[in-house]
Amino acid sequence: MTGSLIVRGVRDFAGKTRDVFVAAGFVTQEPPSDGGVIDGRGLLALPRLADAHVHLDKTLLGERWFPHRPADTIEERTRLERRILESPDVAPLQIRAGRLIELAVANGTTLLQSHVDVGATTESLSRVETLLAVAAGYADRVDVALVAFPQDGVLRHRGVRQSLDAALALGAEAVGGLDPQSLDGDRDGHLDVLFELAQRHGCRIDIHLHEPGDVGTATIRSVAERARALGLEGRCAISHAYALAHVDDVELGRTATAMAEGGISLVTSVPGDGRLPPLARLRDLGVNVIVASDNVRDSWSPFGDADQVARAALTAYCSNWREDTELSAALRLVTVNPATALARPQALLEPGDPADFTLLPAESLGEALVTAPRERLVIRGGRVISGDLGRVELRPNFDRGGQRARVGAERIDSLSETAKP
Numbered sequence: 001m002t003g004s005l006i007v008r009g010v011r012d013f014a015g016k017t018r019d020v021f022v023a024a025g026f027v028t029q030e031p032p033s034d035g036g037v038i039d040g041r042g043l044l045a046l047p048r049l050a051d052a053h054v055h056l057d058k059t060l061l062g063e064r065w066f067p068h069r070p071a072d073t074i075e076e077r078t079r080l081e082r083r084i085l086e087s088p089d090v091a092p093l094q095i096r097a098g099r100l101i102e103l104a105v106a107n108g109t110t111l112l113q114s115h116v117d118v119g120a121t122t123e124s125l126s127r128v129e130t131l132l133a134v135a136a137g138y139a140d141r142v143d144v145a146l147v148a149f150p151q152d153g154v155l156r157h158r159g160v161r162q163s164l165d166a167a168l169a170l171g172a173e174a175v176g177g178l179d180p181q182s183l184d185g186d187r188d189g190h191l192d193v194l195f196e197l198a199q200r201h202g203c204r205i206d207i208h209l210h211e212p213g214d215v216g217t218a219t220i221r222s223v224a225e226r227a228r229a230l231g232l233e234g235r236c237a238i239s240h241a242y243a244l245a246h247v248d249d250v251e252l253g254r255t256a257t258a259m260a261e262g263g264i265s266l267v268t269s270v271p272g273d274g275r276l277p278p279l280a281r282l283r284d285l286g287v288n289v290i291v292a293s294d295n296v297r298d299s300w301s302p303f304g305d306a307d308q309v310a311r312a313a314l315t316a317y318c319s320n321w322r323e324d325t326e327l328s329a330a331l332r333l334v335t336v337n338p339a340t341a342l343a344r345p346q347a348l349l350e351p352g353d354p355a356d357f358t359l360l361p362a363e364s365l366g367e368a369l370v371t372a373p374r375e376r377l378v379i380r381g382g383r384v385i386s387g388d389l390g391r392v393e394l395r396p397n398f399d400r401g402g403q404r405a406r407v408g409a410e411r412i413d414s415l416s417e418t419a420k421p
Helices: 074-085 093-106 122-137 160-170 187-201 213-230 249-262 279-284 308-318 324-334 336-341 365-371
Strands: 005-011 017-023 026-028 036-039 044-047 049-054 109-117 143-149 174-178 204-209 236-240 264-268 289-291 357-360 377-380 383-386 393-396
Touching: 005 044, 044 365, 049 093, 049 308, 049 324, 049 336, 093 109, 093 122, 093 383, 109 122, 109 204, 109 336, 122 143, 122 160, 143 160, 143 204, 160 174, 160 187, 174 187, 187 204, 187 213, 204 213, 213 236, 213 249, 213 264, 249 264, 249 279, 264 336, 279 289, 289 308, 289 324, 289 336, 308 324, 308 365, 324 336, 324 365
Parallel strands: 005 036, 049 109, 109 143, 143 174, 174 204, 204 236, 236 264, 264 289
Antiparallel strands: 005 017, 017 026, 036 393, 044 357, 357 377, 377 383
16 A cells, blocks of 8 residues: 655755655655655655545536536525435446545545535435445545535434434544534534534534624634533634624634634635635634635536645635745645644655655646646655656666655745745
8 A cells, every 4th residue: 555666856845856755655764775766857746635625425526417506595405416316317426436536636635535414314324334435445545534414404303413423433533513503593502412422432523604694603613612621622623614704803803713722624615706714814813724625516516626736726816815925835725734634644745744745747836836737646655646747757766775865844834934825
Protein backbone atom coordinates (compact mmCIF):
# COMPACT_ATOMS: atom_id res chain seq x y z
CA MET A 1 0.00 0.00 0.00
CA THR A 2 2.90 2.38 0.69
CA GLY A 3 6.03 2.84 -1.35
CA SER A 4 9.49 4.37 -1.67
CA LEU A 5 10.23 7.11 -4.17
CA ILE A 6 12.55 9.94 -5.12
CA VAL A 7 11.03 12.97 -6.83
CA ARG A 8 13.72 15.25 -8.25
CA GLY A 9 13.55 18.94 -8.92
CA VAL A 10 10.00 19.95 -8.05
CA ARG A 11 8.79 23.30 -6.79
CA ASP A 12 7.22 23.06 -3.36
CA PHE A 13 4.54 25.25 -1.80
CA ALA A 14 7.22 27.56 -0.35
CA GLY A 15 8.43 28.26 -3.88
CA LYS A 16 11.69 26.32 -3.50
CA THR A 17 13.05 23.81 -5.98
CA ARG A 18 13.86 20.62 -4.10
CA ASP A 19 13.87 16.85 -4.11
CA VAL A 20 11.29 14.85 -2.19
CA PHE A 21 12.34 11.55 -0.62
CA VAL A 22 9.77 8.92 0.35
CA ALA A 23 10.26 5.68 2.28
CA ALA A 24 7.48 3.35 3.44
CA GLY A 25 4.88 5.90 2.43
CA PHE A 26 6.28 8.86 4.40
CA VAL A 27 8.47 11.82 3.49
CA THR A 28 12.02 11.40 4.77
CA GLN A 29 15.19 13.48 4.98
CA GLU A 30 17.35 10.78 3.41
CA PRO A 31 16.76 9.11 0.04
CA PRO A 32 15.46 5.52 0.11
CA SER A 33 17.68 2.68 -1.04
CA ASP A 34 15.02 1.33 -3.39
CA GLY A 35 11.94 2.44 -5.28
CA GLY A 36 11.59 4.62 -8.36
CA VAL A 37 12.67 8.08 -9.43
CA ILE A 38 10.46 10.78 -10.91
CA ASP A 39 12.14 13.65 -12.72
CA GLY A 40 9.88 16.49 -11.69
CA ARG A 41 11.51 18.99 -14.06
CA GLY A 42 10.22 21.99 -12.20
CA LEU A 43 6.64 20.79 -11.80
CA LEU A 44 4.70 22.08 -8.82
CA ALA A 45 4.12 19.70 -5.89
CA LEU A 46 0.78 20.42 -4.23
CA PRO A 47 0.28 18.99 -0.73
CA ARG A 48 -2.53 16.51 -0.20
CA LEU A 49 -5.88 17.84 -1.35
CA ALA A 50 -8.89 17.11 0.85
CA ASP A 51 -12.62 17.32 0.23
CA ALA A 52 -14.37 17.39 3.59
CA HIS A 53 -17.99 17.40 2.41
CA VAL A 54 -19.39 15.30 -0.41
CA HIS A 55 -22.42 12.99 -0.74
CA LEU A 56 -21.30 9.74 -2.32
CA ASP A 57 -24.75 8.23 -1.88
CA LYS A 58 -26.51 11.02 -3.81
CA THR A 59 -24.31 11.46 -6.88
CA LEU A 60 -25.63 10.77 -10.37
CA LEU A 61 -22.20 11.09 -11.95
CA GLY A 62 -22.03 8.89 -15.04
CA GLU A 63 -25.80 8.43 -15.24
CA ARG A 64 -28.03 9.77 -17.97
CA TRP A 65 -28.78 13.47 -17.68
CA PHE A 66 -31.50 14.34 -15.17
CA PRO A 67 -32.74 17.93 -15.67
CA HIS A 68 -32.76 19.80 -12.38
CA ARG A 69 -36.19 20.25 -10.83
CA PRO A 70 -36.72 23.08 -8.33
CA ALA A 71 -38.12 22.42 -4.86
CA ASP A 72 -39.38 24.87 -2.23
CA THR A 73 -38.37 22.84 0.85
CA ILE A 74 -35.75 20.34 1.93
CA GLU A 75 -38.50 17.77 2.37
CA GLU A 76 -39.67 18.21 -1.20
CA ARG A 77 -36.11 18.06 -2.50
CA THR A 78 -35.54 14.83 -0.57
CA ARG A 79 -38.67 13.24 -2.07
CA LEU A 80 -37.54 14.15 -5.59
CA GLU A 81 -34.10 12.75 -4.89
CA ARG A 82 -35.37 9.42 -3.59
CA ARG A 83 -37.64 9.01 -6.59
CA ILE A 84 -34.58 9.24 -8.85
CA LEU A 85 -32.19 7.16 -6.75
CA GLU A 86 -34.72 4.36 -6.31
CA SER A 87 -35.32 4.15 -10.06
CA PRO A 88 -34.16 0.88 -11.66
CA ASP A 89 -32.54 3.01 -14.37
CA VAL A 90 -29.94 4.38 -11.91
CA ALA A 91 -26.78 2.41 -11.13
CA PRO A 92 -26.32 0.88 -7.66
CA LEU A 93 -24.74 2.99 -4.94
CA GLN A 94 -21.35 1.29 -5.03
CA ILE A 95 -20.95 2.03 -8.74
CA ARG A 96 -21.99 5.68 -8.49
CA ALA A 97 -19.83 6.23 -5.39
CA GLY A 98 -16.86 4.60 -7.10
CA ARG A 99 -17.17 6.93 -10.08
CA LEU A 100 -17.08 10.00 -7.84
CA ILE A 101 -14.14 8.71 -5.81
CA GLU A 102 -12.17 7.99 -8.98
CA LEU A 103 -12.86 11.48 -10.32
CA ALA A 104 -11.80 13.06 -7.03
CA VAL A 105 -8.60 11.01 -6.94
CA ALA A 106 -7.75 11.88 -10.54
CA ASN A 107 -8.01 15.53 -9.51
CA GLY A 108 -5.62 14.99 -6.61
CA THR A 109 -7.93 14.41 -3.64
CA THR A 110 -6.61 11.67 -1.35
CA LEU A 111 -8.61 12.62 1.77
CA LEU A 112 -12.38 12.70 1.47
CA GLN A 113 -15.34 12.87 3.84
CA SER A 114 -18.81 11.83 2.72
CA HIS A 115 -22.15 12.26 4.41
CA VAL A 116 -24.44 9.27 4.04
CA ASP A 117 -28.19 9.42 4.66
CA VAL A 118 -29.35 7.52 7.74
CA GLY A 119 -33.08 7.35 8.42
CA ALA A 120 -35.56 5.87 10.85
CA THR A 121 -35.39 2.33 9.49
CA THR A 122 -32.57 -0.15 9.78
CA GLU A 123 -32.67 -0.49 5.98
CA SER A 124 -30.90 2.86 5.74
CA LEU A 125 -27.88 1.28 7.41
CA SER A 126 -27.25 -0.66 4.22
CA ARG A 127 -26.01 2.60 2.69
CA VAL A 128 -23.47 2.94 5.46
CA GLU A 129 -22.33 -0.66 5.05
CA THR A 130 -22.04 -0.24 1.28
CA LEU A 131 -19.96 2.93 1.53
CA LEU A 132 -17.73 1.42 4.20
CA ALA A 133 -17.04 -1.45 1.79
CA VAL A 134 -16.40 0.99 -1.07
CA ALA A 135 -14.04 3.00 1.14
CA ALA A 136 -12.13 -0.16 2.04
CA GLY A 137 -11.80 -1.03 -1.62
CA TYR A 138 -10.26 2.35 -2.41
CA ALA A 139 -8.12 2.61 0.73
CA ASP A 140 -4.86 2.42 -1.24
CA ARG A 141 -5.92 5.52 -3.20
CA VAL A 142 -7.94 7.68 -0.83
CA ASP A 143 -8.73 7.99 2.88
CA VAL A 144 -12.54 8.11 3.17
CA ALA A 145 -14.41 9.14 6.33
CA LEU A 146 -18.19 8.84 6.68
CA VAL A 147 -20.70 11.05 8.49
CA ALA A 148 -24.01 9.47 9.53
CA PHE A 149 -26.37 12.14 8.24
CA PRO A 150 -30.06 12.41 9.33
CA GLN A 151 -31.51 13.86 6.12
CA ASP A 152 -35.06 13.78 7.54
CA GLY A 153 -34.12 15.26 10.91
CA VAL A 154 -33.27 13.69 14.26
CA LEU A 155 -36.47 14.08 16.28
CA ARG A 156 -39.31 14.04 13.76
CA HIS A 157 -39.21 10.29 13.17
CA ARG A 158 -38.86 7.55 15.78
CA GLY A 159 -35.87 5.35 15.28
CA VAL A 160 -33.47 7.94 13.81
CA ARG A 161 -31.41 8.15 16.98
CA GLN A 162 -31.06 4.37 17.09
CA SER A 163 -30.03 4.30 13.43
CA LEU A 164 -27.39 7.00 13.99
CA ASP A 165 -26.10 5.01 16.96
CA ALA A 166 -25.90 1.87 14.83
CA ALA A 167 -24.17 3.72 11.96
CA LEU A 168 -21.48 4.96 14.34
CA ALA A 169 -21.05 1.44 15.70
CA LEU A 170 -20.54 0.20 12.13
CA GLY A 171 -17.70 2.65 11.53
CA ALA A 172 -18.99 6.12 10.64
CA GLU A 173 -16.52 8.67 12.05
CA ALA A 174 -18.97 11.50 12.71
CA VAL A 175 -22.61 12.06 13.53
CA GLY A 176 -24.46 14.61 11.45
CA GLY A 177 -27.27 17.00 12.19
CA LEU A 178 -29.64 19.16 10.15
CA ASP A 179 -31.24 22.50 11.07
CA PRO A 180 -32.02 21.69 14.72
CA GLN A 181 -34.47 24.57 15.21
CA SER A 182 -36.05 25.17 11.81
CA LEU A 183 -36.47 21.50 10.82
CA ASP A 184 -36.86 19.62 14.10
CA GLY A 185 -38.28 22.59 16.02
CA ASP A 186 -36.21 21.70 19.10
CA ARG A 187 -32.64 22.96 19.07
CA ASP A 188 -31.74 21.63 22.51
CA GLY A 189 -33.35 18.23 21.97
CA HIS A 190 -31.62 17.82 18.60
CA LEU A 191 -28.22 18.77 19.98
CA ASP A 192 -28.75 16.60 23.08
CA VAL A 193 -28.89 13.55 20.81
CA LEU A 194 -25.85 14.53 18.73
CA PHE A 195 -23.60 15.35 21.65
CA GLU A 196 -24.63 12.28 23.64
CA LEU A 197 -23.75 10.07 20.67
CA ALA A 198 -20.49 11.93 20.08
CA GLN A 199 -19.43 11.47 23.69
CA ARG A 200 -20.38 7.81 23.80
CA HIS A 201 -18.72 6.89 20.51
CA GLY A 202 -15.81 9.34 20.77
CA CYS A 203 -16.73 10.67 17.33
CA ARG A 204 -16.92 14.05 15.63
CA ILE A 205 -20.05 16.14 14.88
CA ASP A 206 -20.85 17.76 11.50
CA ILE A 207 -24.11 19.70 11.21
CA HIS A 208 -25.76 20.92 8.00
CA LEU A 209 -27.06 24.37 8.90
CA HIS A 210 -29.28 26.31 6.52
CA GLU A 211 -31.07 28.26 9.26
CA PRO A 212 -31.25 31.99 8.52
CA GLY A 213 -30.16 35.05 10.44
CA ASP A 214 -30.28 35.13 14.22
CA VAL A 215 -31.85 31.66 14.37
CA GLY A 216 -28.82 30.18 12.64
CA THR A 217 -26.24 32.09 14.66
CA ALA A 218 -27.99 31.08 17.89
CA THR A 219 -27.65 27.44 16.83
CA ILE A 220 -23.97 27.93 16.02
CA ARG A 221 -23.27 29.48 19.42
CA SER A 222 -25.18 26.68 21.14
CA VAL A 223 -22.98 24.10 19.38
CA ALA A 224 -19.87 26.03 20.42
CA GLU A 225 -20.99 26.31 24.05
CA ARG A 226 -21.68 22.58 24.25
CA ALA A 227 -18.34 21.74 22.64
CA ARG A 228 -16.50 23.78 25.25
CA ALA A 229 -18.56 22.44 28.15
CA LEU A 230 -18.07 18.81 27.12
CA GLY A 231 -14.43 19.00 26.08
CA LEU A 232 -15.18 18.49 22.38
CA GLU A 233 -13.26 21.51 21.11
CA GLY A 234 -11.91 20.90 17.62
CA ARG A 235 -14.31 18.01 17.00
CA CYS A 236 -17.32 19.86 15.63
CA ALA A 237 -18.05 21.40 12.24
CA ILE A 238 -20.87 23.48 10.81
CA SER A 239 -21.51 22.97 7.11
CA HIS A 240 -22.94 25.88 5.08
CA ALA A 241 -23.83 28.28 7.94
CA TYR A 242 -25.66 30.62 5.56
CA ALA A 243 -26.73 32.72 8.54
CA LEU A 244 -23.22 34.15 8.80
CA ALA A 245 -23.71 35.87 5.45
CA HIS A 246 -26.80 37.78 6.60
CA VAL A 247 -26.14 39.16 10.08
CA ASP A 248 -24.55 42.44 11.13
CA ASP A 249 -20.92 42.65 12.14
CA VAL A 250 -21.67 42.56 15.86
CA GLU A 251 -23.64 39.32 15.58
CA LEU A 252 -21.05 37.90 13.19
CA GLY A 253 -18.23 38.83 15.54
CA ARG A 254 -19.67 37.24 18.66
CA THR A 255 -20.68 34.10 16.74
CA ALA A 256 -17.28 33.72 15.07
CA THR A 257 -15.54 34.28 18.40
CA ALA A 258 -17.66 31.52 19.94
CA MET A 259 -16.75 29.23 17.02
CA ALA A 260 -13.05 29.90 17.46
CA GLU A 261 -13.20 29.30 21.22
CA GLY A 262 -15.12 26.07 20.69
CA GLY A 263 -12.92 24.89 17.83
CA ILE A 264 -15.92 24.80 15.47
CA SER A 265 -14.88 24.50 11.82
CA LEU A 266 -16.88 26.07 9.01
CA VAL A 267 -17.31 24.03 5.83
CA THR A 268 -18.58 25.93 2.79
CA SER A 269 -19.19 24.85 -0.79
CA VAL A 270 -18.99 28.47 -2.03
CA PRO A 271 -22.71 28.92 -2.80
CA GLY A 272 -24.23 31.67 -4.90
CA ASP A 273 -27.20 33.92 -4.12
CA GLY A 274 -25.32 35.84 -1.44
CA ARG A 275 -25.07 32.84 0.90
CA LEU A 276 -21.27 32.69 1.11
CA PRO A 277 -20.12 33.66 4.63
CA PRO A 278 -17.40 36.32 4.87
CA LEU A 279 -14.47 33.92 4.92
CA ALA A 280 -11.69 36.47 5.45
CA ARG A 281 -13.49 37.97 8.44
CA LEU A 282 -14.11 34.55 9.94
CA ARG A 283 -10.50 33.59 9.39
CA ASP A 284 -9.31 36.76 11.09
CA LEU A 285 -11.44 35.87 14.10
CA GLY A 286 -9.81 32.44 14.36
CA VAL A 287 -12.33 30.14 12.64
CA ASN A 288 -10.98 27.09 10.81
CA VAL A 289 -12.47 27.65 7.34
CA ILE A 290 -12.79 24.76 4.86
CA VAL A 291 -13.94 24.63 1.24
CA ALA A 292 -15.59 21.47 -0.11
CA SER A 293 -17.60 20.17 -3.06
CA ASP A 294 -20.88 19.21 -1.35
CA ASN A 295 -23.12 18.07 -4.22
CA VAL A 296 -21.51 16.64 -7.34
CA ARG A 297 -23.94 16.08 -10.22
CA ASP A 298 -26.99 15.06 -8.19
CA SER A 299 -30.62 16.06 -7.79
CA TRP A 300 -29.64 18.95 -5.51
CA SER A 301 -27.32 20.51 -8.09
CA PRO A 302 -26.29 19.63 -11.65
CA PHE A 303 -22.86 21.20 -11.02
CA GLY A 304 -19.72 19.80 -9.39
CA ASP A 305 -16.48 18.32 -10.72
CA ALA A 306 -14.75 17.10 -7.52
CA ASP A 307 -11.75 19.34 -8.27
CA GLN A 308 -10.51 20.98 -5.08
CA VAL A 309 -8.00 23.18 -6.90
CA ALA A 310 -10.85 24.63 -8.96
CA ARG A 311 -13.01 24.93 -5.83
CA ALA A 312 -10.31 26.92 -4.06
CA ALA A 313 -10.02 29.10 -7.16
CA LEU A 314 -13.77 29.72 -7.09
CA THR A 315 -13.43 30.76 -3.46
CA ALA A 316 -10.68 33.23 -4.30
CA TYR A 317 -12.70 34.61 -7.20
CA CYS A 318 -15.87 35.08 -5.16
CA SER A 319 -13.89 36.61 -2.29
CA ASN A 320 -11.95 38.99 -4.58
CA TRP A 321 -8.59 37.54 -3.54
CA ARG A 322 -6.13 38.39 -6.31
CA GLU A 323 -2.63 38.84 -4.92
CA ASP A 324 -0.24 35.91 -5.08
CA THR A 325 -0.12 35.62 -1.31
CA GLU A 326 -3.92 35.42 -1.20
CA LEU A 327 -4.12 32.91 -4.04
CA SER A 328 -1.41 30.75 -2.47
CA ALA A 329 -2.91 30.85 0.98
CA ALA A 330 -6.35 29.95 -0.41
CA LEU A 331 -5.00 26.42 -0.73
CA ARG A 332 -5.12 26.11 3.06
CA LEU A 333 -8.87 25.78 2.64
CA VAL A 334 -8.47 22.48 0.76
CA THR A 335 -5.31 21.12 2.39
CA VAL A 336 -4.33 22.17 5.90
CA ASN A 337 -7.70 23.15 7.32
CA PRO A 338 -9.73 20.06 6.36
CA ALA A 339 -7.01 17.75 7.65
CA THR A 340 -7.25 19.57 10.98
CA ALA A 341 -11.04 19.19 11.13
CA LEU A 342 -10.93 15.52 10.13
CA ALA A 343 -8.22 14.76 12.74
CA ARG A 344 -5.75 13.62 10.09
CA PRO A 345 -2.00 14.33 10.05
CA GLN A 346 -0.88 17.14 7.78
CA ALA A 347 0.72 16.11 4.48
CA LEU A 348 2.90 19.11 3.60
CA LEU A 349 6.00 17.31 2.29
CA GLU A 350 7.87 17.70 5.56
CA PRO A 351 9.85 14.75 6.96
CA GLY A 352 7.43 12.43 8.74
CA ASP A 353 4.40 13.59 6.76
CA PRO A 354 2.36 11.10 4.71
CA ALA A 355 3.67 11.14 1.14
CA ASP A 356 0.41 12.32 -0.44
CA PHE A 357 0.86 15.05 -3.05
CA THR A 358 0.09 15.99 -6.64
CA LEU A 359 2.45 17.14 -9.40
CA LEU A 360 1.09 19.55 -11.98
CA PRO A 361 2.53 21.98 -14.56
CA ALA A 362 2.55 25.39 -12.87
CA GLU A 363 5.28 27.78 -11.77
CA SER A 364 3.57 28.84 -8.54
CA LEU A 365 0.63 28.16 -6.27
CA GLY A 366 -1.08 31.22 -7.67
CA GLU A 367 -0.78 29.96 -11.24
CA ALA A 368 -1.93 26.49 -10.21
CA LEU A 369 -5.00 27.96 -8.54
CA VAL A 370 -5.96 30.22 -11.42
CA THR A 371 -5.32 27.78 -14.27
CA ALA A 372 -6.20 24.49 -12.48
CA PRO A 373 -4.24 22.39 -15.01
CA ARG A 374 -5.97 19.16 -16.00
CA GLU A 375 -2.65 17.28 -16.26
CA ARG A 376 -1.85 15.89 -12.82
CA LEU A 377 0.25 13.09 -11.39
CA VAL A 378 -1.27 11.97 -8.08
CA ILE A 379 0.90 10.27 -5.46
CA ARG A 380 -0.41 8.59 -2.31
CA GLY A 381 1.77 6.85 0.20
CA GLY A 382 4.73 7.17 -2.16
CA ARG A 383 2.97 5.44 -5.07
CA VAL A 384 1.68 6.97 -8.28
CA ILE A 385 -2.06 6.28 -8.27
CA SER A 386 -3.35 8.49 -11.09
CA GLY A 387 -2.20 10.53 -14.04
CA ASP A 388 0.33 10.39 -16.83
CA LEU A 389 2.14 13.70 -17.31
CA GLY A 390 4.04 13.74 -20.57
CA ARG A 391 6.78 15.82 -18.96
CA VAL A 392 7.31 13.33 -16.12
CA GLU A 393 9.45 10.25 -16.49
CA LEU A 394 9.30 7.38 -14.00
CA ARG A 395 12.42 5.21 -14.06
CA PRO A 396 14.17 2.71 -11.76
CA ASN A 397 16.34 4.15 -9.02
CA PHE A 398 19.91 3.13 -9.87
CA ASP A 399 21.47 5.89 -7.75
CA ARG A 400 21.62 3.90 -4.53
CA GLY A 401 23.64 6.57 -2.79
CA GLY A 402 21.10 9.20 -3.61
CA GLN A 403 21.33 12.92 -3.20
CA ARG A 404 20.61 14.86 -0.04
CA ALA A 405 17.29 16.60 -0.11
CA ARG A 406 17.11 20.33 -0.32
CA VAL A 407 14.24 20.51 2.11
CA GLY A 408 12.39 23.83 2.17
CA ALA A 409 11.99 24.84 5.78
CA GLU A 410 8.91 26.93 5.17
CA ARG A 411 5.52 25.24 5.40
CA ILE A 412 2.30 26.37 3.85
CA ASP A 413 1.38 27.78 7.26
CA SER A 414 4.08 30.43 6.97
CA LEU A 415 2.78 31.54 3.59
CA SER A 416 -0.43 32.53 5.27
CA GLU A 417 0.91 34.72 8.05
CA THR A 418 0.16 37.90 6.13
CA ALA A 419 -2.76 36.69 4.04
CA LYS A 420 -4.88 33.81 5.28
CA PRO A 421 -8.07 33.42 3.26
